[in-house]
Amino acid sequence: MSLTIKNLSKQFDTISVLKNINLEIRQGEFLVLLGPSGCGKSTLLNCVAGLEAIEDEGSILINAQEVTDKAPKDRNIAMVFQSYALYPTMTVRKNITFGLQCRRTPKAQIEQTLRKTVELLQISDLLERKPAALSGGQRQRVAIARALVHEPDVFLLDEPMSNLDAKLRAEMRVELKNLHRRLNATIVFVTHDQVEAMTLATKIAVLNQGVMQQVGSPDEVYHTPENRFVAEFIGTPRMNLISGKLAQSEGKVWVQSNGLRFPAGHYSFREPPNEGRPVVLGVRPENVHATLGDREERTTLGVDVRVSNVENMGADLSVFCEYQDTQLIGRFLKISEKPSYGEQIRVWMDCAGCSIFCQSTGERL
Amino acid sequence: MRPPDAPFSWQRVALYFCLCVFLVFFLAPLYVMLMTSFKSLEEIRESNLLLPPQFWFFGGWSKAWDHACVGLSCNGVKPHFMATFAITIPALMLAVFIGALNGYALTQWKFRGSDLLLGGLLMGCFMPFQLYLIPIAITLRELGIFGTALGLILLHTVYGVPLATLLFRNYYVTLPPELMKAALIDGAGFFRIFFHIVLPMSPSIIMVAVILIFTGIYNDFIFALTFGEVGQQPVMAALNNIVNSTYGVKEHNVNMAATLLTALPTLFIYLVAGKFFIRGLTSGAVKG
DSSP: OOEEEEEEEEEETTEEEEEEEEEEEOTTOEEEEEOOTTSSHHHHHHHHHTSSOOOSEEEEEETTEEOTTSOGGGTTEEEEOTTOOOOTTSOHHHHHHHHHHHTTOOHHHHHHHHHHHHHHHTOGGGTTOOGGGSOHHHHHHHHHHHHHTTOOSEEEEESTTTTSOHHHHHHHHHHHHHHHHHHTOOEEEEESOHHHHHHHOSEEEEEETTEEEEEEOHHHHHHSOSBHHHHHHSSSSOOEEEEEEEEEETTEEEEEETTEEEEOTTOOOSSOOOTTOEEEEEEOGGGEESSOTTOOTTTEEEEEEEEEEEEEOSSSEEEEEEETTEEEEEEESOGGGOOOTTOEEEEEEEOTTOEEEETTTOBBO | OOOOOOOOOHHHHHHHHHHHHHHHHHHHHHHHHHHHHTSOHHHHHHSOTTSOOSSOOOHHHHIIIIIOOBTTBOOOSHHHHHHHHHHHHHHHHHHHHHHHHHHHHHHHSOOTTHHHHHHHHHHHHHSOGGGGHHHHHHHHHHHTOTTSHHHHHHHHHHHHHHHHHHHHHHHHTTSOHHHHHHHHHHTOOHHHHIIIIIGGGOHHHHHHHHHHHHHHHHHOOHHHHHHSOTTOOOHHHHHHHHHTOOSSOOOHHHHHHHHHHHHHHHHHHHHHHGGGOOOOTTTTSSOO
16 A cells, blocks of 8 residues: 655646656555645646656556556545535435446445445435535535545545635544544645644655655654755744854854854754855744743854734744844744834844755755 | 615616517517418408407418428428427437537547547538538438438438537536546546536536527528428428418418417427526535
C-alpha cells in the first residue's frame, strides 16, 4: 500500500507545471501536498489518479507495481473531490455503490460493504436522499463513503474541505484523522491550507511552481524550512525575515543587520559560515517576546521597536513592530503585555530556533 | 407582500395599446381560419370574413380528416398523419440519441481534432437543404430507398444530428469535469457514464432538442415533397396537394380545417413539452 512517484514532469503545451517530482509514501502515511493555488499540486494528484496522462517523463508505482499507463480504475485508488462530484441524479445509496456495480461486485457483498461504510460515517439514514437534499458536511461524508467502499490502496483527496465552513472544517479534520488512524489508510491530501497540512499530515510535501520545495514531517517543515518559500508559506503570522550579513567575532557567528547583531553561534550551518556572506535570518513570531524572562541571553537579542499594529487573537496577541524599515511580528502570549499603537517598546528575539537562508538562492544554510 | 400597484401613466397605456395591436395582428389570421373552417361553403361566399358562423358546420373538418382528395386518393389527411408520424418519431429519436452521444463524446472525451469535427458537423446546420437535393436523390436511389419512408427517416436523422449535437454539446460542456473523473475512478466506461450519469441529467435539454427537431421534421416540406412515397406523403406535402389543387371548387372550409389539423401536433408539443423546460437539474452535484 505504498506510492512512489519517480522523476515526474508534466507540461501543458509549453508551460511546465511539474518539474521532476520525486515522492515516496509508505503504508499508513498521511501525506499532505501543500502549496499555493496553481502550484501543480492538483495536477500531481490527477497524475497519480490516472486522470492526467504522463506523456513527458516519469513513472508512478503503487505497491511497487508500475501503473503509469494504467486506467484510473485499474490503479486501486479512490478519490474525493473538492466539489464532492456526487452523481446528482442518484440517491446516496446508488452514489456509494455505483463503483462496486461497475466492478461487478456480487450483490450481497455490495450490501455488506455499504452497511459497514455508512455506519462508520454515520450516514445510514441518508441512503435514499439525493445529493441536492444534503448539507455540505453530509455530502462530504457521502463522498468519503464512496471512496471507502473500494478499499483502495491509496486515498486521494483533492482539497476536500475547502467548501465547508470553518466550524465544520475543524470537525471534519478530527474525524478524518480518526478515520486514518482506524483504517491505517495511505492518504494523499491536497490543500493550500497550512493549518490542515500541519494538523493532518504525518508528512508534508511543499510544492511551488511545479517544484518540490521540501518533504518532511510537520515539525521538520515548520522548524527547519529548507528555503525561504517554505519558511514564509507555513506559519501564521508569517516568519520574520531579516536581511543581513554573516559576521564572526568573539569566536562566535553573528548575523549583522542594521546595527543589530543577532546571535547565531548555536546554529548548525551545513557549510562553514563565510564572513560577510549576505543572508536572511528567519525568526518565528512566537520567538519574539515582550520580556526577556528566563530565556537564555546567549541566543536572545533585545530590539527597540515602534508598535505599528496590534491584533488581538484572543489567546494571544500579534504585535506588528517596526525597526527602521524592517517589519517584525511578535506573538505575545499574555494579554497583560498588550502594547498600544505607536508605543516604543523593546522586544526580545530568541534566535535559538532560527533559520538562516542564503540571500541569493533562498536556500537554508 | 404584494408590490404596490404601479401608478397610472400614459406610458403604460401606450405600452398596452401596442401589445394589443400586435395581439390582434397575430391572432386575426388564426381567428379567420377557425371561423371559416366552421362555415359552410355558401356562408363563406355570402358572409363577412370576420363574422362567426351563423350555423356551425362541421362538414369541412370531417371532410378534411377523412375524404378530401390528395391527388387521386380521397382519404383526407388522416393516412398522411400516420405516414408523418411513422417517419418523424423514429427520425426524431435517432437524431436526439445520436446528438446526445455526439455532444457527450465531443465534450467529455475530447480527442485530437474533436473541435474540428464539431465545426464540420455544425456546417450541416447552416447549409440550405436545396443544395443537397440532387446528391440526396442519387444517394437514396443507390441505397434502394428512394421514395420510401425509410429514405425520409434516414434523411431527417442525418439532418437532425447537427442541431442535436450543437444543443447537447453546449449543455454537456457545462457539466462539472469532476463528475467524469469520479466516474472514471469508479470504473465506469464510456457508455455506462453516458447512460447512468450523463443522460439522467439531461431531461431538460432532451426536451429542447425534441421540440426543435420534431418541429423541424414535421414542418419539412421540401424533402416530403421530393422524396415522399407516392400516396403516402407526409402530411405537409399532402396538405399542399389539398389546398393547391387547381380544379374544382375551392373548398375554403376544408382547406382551413386541414391546415389547422396539420398545425395541431406542433402546437401540442410546445404546450406539453414546454413545461419540461426546467433548469437546475445539476444542482447538488457540486457545491449547492
